[in-house]
Amino acid sequence: xxxxxxxxxxxxxxxxxxxxxxxxxxxxxxxxxxxxxxxxxxxxxxxxxxxxxxxxxxxxxxxxxxxxxxxxxxxxxxxxxxxxxxxxxxxxxxxxxxxxxxxxxxxxxxxxxxxxxxxxxxxxxxxxxxxxxxxxxxxxxxxxxxxxxxxxxxxxxxxxxxxxxxxxxxxxxxxxxxxxxxxxxxxxxxxxxxxxxxxxxxxxxxxxxxxxxxxxxxxxxxxxxxxxxxxxxxxxxxx
Numbered sequence: 001x002x003x004x005x006x007x008x009x010x011x012x013x014x015x016x017x018x019x020x021x022x023x024x025x026x027x028x029x030x031x032x033x034x035x036x037x038x039x040x041x042x043x044x045x046x047x048x049x050x051x052x053x054x055x056x057x058x059x060x061x062x063x064x065x066x067x068x069x070x071x072x073x074x075x076x077x078x079x080x081x082x083x084x085x086x087x088x089x090x091x092x093x094x095x096x097x098x099x100x101x102x103x104x105x106x107x108x109x110x111x112x113x114x115x116x117x118x119x120x121x122x123x124x125x126x127x128x129x130x131x132x133x134x135x136x137x138x139x140x141x142x143x144x145x146x147x148x149x150x151x152x153x154x155x156x157x158x159x160x161x162x163x164x165x166x167x168x169x170x171x172x173x174x175x176x177x178x179x180x181x182x183x184x185x186x187x188x189x190x191x192x193x194x195x196x197x198x199x200x201x202x203x204x205x206x207x208x209x210x211x212x213x214x215x216x217x218x219x220x221x222x223x224x225x226x227x228x229x230x231x232x233x234x235x236x237x238x239x
Contacts, residue, residue: 041105045166046194047166049199050204052122053151057123060085060121060130061119062082062098063079064079074101076098077099077109079095098123098130100131107134118140120138122138123136166183203215
């Protein structure tokens with residue numbers, strides 16, 4: 001059983017469907033984690049790639065091609081979706097705009113170039129629209145390891161009944177995991193970037209005994225991956 005401190009760490013990371021800081025942002029600005037203020041500020045924790053996948057309503061590959069029509073509280077980005085990796089089963093999503101908070105301090109996403117290609121984006125759905133923040137995953141597809149790409153395409157969804165629990169006890173052994181947990185420890189308790197084999201090459205899935213265990217994602221294993229989007233005819237609402 002994980003101790004109380006670790007449980008509180010995990011719960012705080014799950015608030016508002018935005019558990020994680022954008023890894024590409026963290027690679028450029030790691031010190032912002034220490035500079036966040038307790039009020040009216042964006043403060044998030046990075047999580048394992050599998051947790052990004054399993055806790056998001058939708059995961060997709062897209063090109064951000066420009067700005068869209070903002071609302072009073074959200075900024076819009078026009079996108080060209082090339083592949084949907086996770087979505088509600090009974091709905092075919094046709095997405096042309098995605099939304100993020102207007103203000104930086106509310107974890108709004110900053111468009112750094114006029115066009116950003118092949119981005120892996122994870123977010124949540126509200127009234128048929130895709131929303132995301134810097135606490136959700138926004139990462140360049142080509143920067144992922146081959147195993148991570150296989151994970152988002154198929155392997156991670158096999159472990160969504162398991163939970164990847166961060167270990168924050170750098171000074172000693174990690175707590176023993178529950179039956180449905182895998183303990184995730186990064187060197188020096190550094191949860192600002194992905195590093196180490198558990199983050200880059202492994203997934204947490206049920207074993208033959210039913211216990212969740214770390215398993216290396218095999219490069220030569222043929223996972224059943226969803227087909228890319230080839231035809232998009234117009235916007236469709238999701239209820």
